[in-house]
Each structure stands twice: as C-alpha cells, then as structure tokens.
Amino acid sequence: PLLPAAHGDTRGARGAAATRTPSAPPPAPRAAFVAIGDELLAGRTADTNLPWLARALQARGAELVRAEFVPDEIDAIADSLTRCRAAVGESGIVVTSGGIGPTHDDVTYEAVAQWAGVGLSLHEPTVDKMRAHYEPQGKELNAARLRMATLPDGARVLETPGTWVPIADVRGVWVLPGIPRLFTQMISANVERFQGDAVEVVTLYTATGEGDLADALRAVAEAHAAGVAIGSYPATKSGAQYTTKITVSSRDPEALAAATEAVRSAIDVSDAPLAS
Structure with missing residues (x-):
C-alpha cells in the first residue's frame, strides 16, 4: 500500500531532528x-x-x-x-x-x-x-x-x-x-x-514480510514531510528474490534522501533483489 507521509518534523536516520528549510517544490500539475x-x-x-x-x-x-x-x-x-x-x-x-x-x-x-x-x-x-x-x-x-x-x-x-x-x-x-x-x-x-518537477523514486528490497515491517514503515512515513510517499508491495511472482519491495518517492531531493535513509535505518533492506 502507498503511505503518504504525514505532516511533522523531519527526522534523520537515527531520530535526530534534521533542519531542512528550502522552499518546497510547487504543486504538481x-x-x-x-x-x-x-x-x-x-x-x-x-x-x-x-x-x-x-x-x-x-x-x-x-x-x-x-x-x-x-x-x-x-x-x-x-x-x-x-x-x-x-x-x-x-x-x-x-x-x-x-x-x-x-x-x-x-x-x-x-x-x-x-x-x-x-x-x-x-x-x-x-x-x-x-x-x-x-x-x-x-x-x-x-x-x-x-x-x-x-x-x-x-x-x-x-x-x-x-x-x-x-x-x-x-x-x-x-x-x-x-x-x-x-x-x-x-x-x-x-x-x-503537463510540466512540473519530476518525481524521483528509490526502490528497496527486503526479505521481511509486510505484516512484520508495517509498524516501522508507518513510523517513518509519519516522521517525514507530506512531500514524500512511501509504498510497500509484496512479491507477486513465484521465485521472486525478495519478499517485499519498498518505494520512496518525492519531488524534493533532500526530503527523498532523508526518508530513504530513515527506511534503511528502520528496516533491513537492499538496493537490489536478494541473491538466490
């Protein structure tokens, strides 16, 4: 499911408050x-x-x-x-x-x-x-x-x-x-x-099931600005080399980097499907 991040203070990878003052990108068309x-x-x-x-x-x-x-x-x-x-x-x-x-x-x-x-x-x-x-x-x-x-x-x-x-x-x-x-x-x-600021997406993979990572993922989403969306998707093909795929997307590069690092800190993930 896709989890649009909630309003709130932006947090770094280990919970420290991050100061991020650049203006947000304009609303997307x-x-x-x-x-x-x-x-x-x-x-x-x-x-x-x-x-x-x-x-x-x-x-x-x-x-x-x-x-x-x-x-x-x-x-x-x-x-x-x-x-x-x-x-x-x-x-x-x-x-x-x-x-x-x-x-x-x-x-x-x-x-x-x-x-x-x-x-x-x-x-x-x-x-x-x-x-x-x-x-x-x-x-x-x-x-x-x-x-x-x-x-x-x-x-x-x-x-x-x-x-x-x-x-x-x-x-x-x-x-x-x-x-x-x-x-x-x-x-x-x-x-x-239809021209706006392009959405950047980071895709991560984990052997952890959605039911086990849901609380951690929601905590990350709630700790980051509304300009970030975090989604989780279970593997649908037999023999897939991962259990869950996680996406982090944003038009704001700094917000994307902070949220991605928070996911890495909270969940055991990799940048590519797991080795068989």
Whole structure:
C-alpha cells in the first residue's frame, strides 16, 4: 500500500531532528482520466491507456489523481467529468479516451457538450484534414465520418503531427480516441503542457514480510514531510528474490534522501533483489 507521509518534523536516520528549510517544490500539475466504452466494462477489451498515461505524466512531474471507467452513455460520461473536474481543480486537465468514432454508440462529444452546456458544430479545419486523409483512399466524407469532426462549441483544437484526429480541449477536458496507438501519439505530442518537477523514486528490497515491517514503515512515513510517499508491495511472482519491495518517492531531493535513509535505518533492506 502507498503511505503518504504525514505532516511533522523531519527526522534523520537515527531520530535526530534534521533542519531542512528550502522552499518546497510547487504543486504538481493534476490530471484525471476517464476511459469510455461498454467494451471495457464488459471485459472484451483491456485498457492500456491508463497505465501508459500515468507513467507519462509522472515522468513530466504531473500527478494523476483520479481515474474512472464509464459506459457509452451521455449522462454517465458527463457525471464522470464533473467528478474528475472537482478532483483536479480548475487548473487541472481531465483526459478522456474513447467514444469519438463514427457509429451510433460514439457519444463522447455529445456528453462533453452537455457537461459544458454548449452545442455541437462541424469544425471546418478538422473537416479539411479529414478530406485530405480520406479522399485519396476513395472514401467520401459521409454523415457518419463527419460525426468525428462535430465538436463541442468553443473547443480549442490541439493538433498532432501525422494524424488528422484532433484533441478537442473543452474547458480543460481533453477528448482523445481510445485506440492506444493514437492515444499515445497524441498525448506524446502535447505532453509538454503537463510540466512540473519530476518525481524521483528509490526502490528497496527486503526479505521481511509486510505484516512484520508495517509498524516501522508507518513510523517513518509519519516522521517525514507530506512531500514524500512511501509504498510497500509484496512479491507477486513465484521465485521472486525478495519478499517485499519498498518505494520512496518525492519531488524534493533532500526530503527523498532523508526518508530513504530513515527506511534503511528502520528496516533491513537492499538496493537490489536478494541473491538466490
């Protein structure tokens, strides 16, 4: 489990008070994720966008604070957007995936428009890009395909090299396709908008079980500043060369070093999996 450290005096490895006065890093950019699709909830399709997004954001110093999976239903999507917007605040970004194709069950644009209280209109620059993409293939821009260019009014369109598909940014809600190849391509092209101080992580290993180290680990977490998170994870694979993996993470290098040293002092750990 992940143990966010509690407020309190920072302690050194052996209990001596440590003086640490540098200003804390600025708050991390916050994001939430909404995966949309009946096929996800039915288990017919496995989502890979969430773990990829979480790693991409952490690498940029941003924090994914909420994730939801919802069906292809307008009200369910709009309700999820309300919850996720509340979680990230006005300056945060909510990323959606799925539901922007040409068929009847692709209702994400309609849901976002309902949530924002706006209408839907053809976005002519997107239509132009679609035409350049489809006409050389001998495919017409029929009503079904034009649904994919019918965006919520007032959307700011973020472009991605190599694809006509837009990211429609509606009041901080980014609407993306669910296809993993496109999702990762489009987020990668715009990920600089999620820039914060990168999180550094120290990983330690121990032969001690979680039940035996829990009290010591909690004491360390409670003795260190809130900018540190400490997690413990039992080995899940047969033959693993450790019993428990411990992670210490922070955006503050000094806080990270102090907390890591405290873990080393409290628990018998190593920097690598134990020798077999």
